[in-house]
Amino acid sequence: MDTLRALSARLDEASATLTLISHTVTASDPAQAAFGADAPGRPGEIGRALHRQWTTATDDRAREARAAAGRLAAAAAAVRE
Template identity: 95%
Template sequence: MDTLRALSARLDEASATLTALSRTVTASDPAQAAFGTDAPGRPGEIGRALHRQWTAATDDRAREARAAAGRLAAAASAVREAA
């Protein structure tokens, strides 16, 4: 029983870590200017496209982290109920 309780606690910790990560992964996104979005012409177009791609990718990773955190929390709950 203690082993199951310890496992559920570790799953809860992992869930909390992923939840925090899902919030911070997009918080440190570089500004648009870092991609050269304010440059004239083709370089600016490329910079804007790169920034959109970066934003979409980090948003996707945040969403995946939130989903994984939810699954870990559900697993922790199931282990607690079994204990």
């Protein structure tokens, strides 16, 4: 029984870590200027496109981390039952 309690605690810890990651992965997104989005002409267009792609990718990873955290929390609850 102690092994199952330890397992559920580790699953809860992993869930909490992923939840934290899901919040912090987008919190440190660089500004558009870091991608050269404020440059005139084609370089600026490319910079804006890169920034959009970066934002989309980090939003997707945050969403995936939240989903995985939910699954881990559910697994921890199932182990405790």
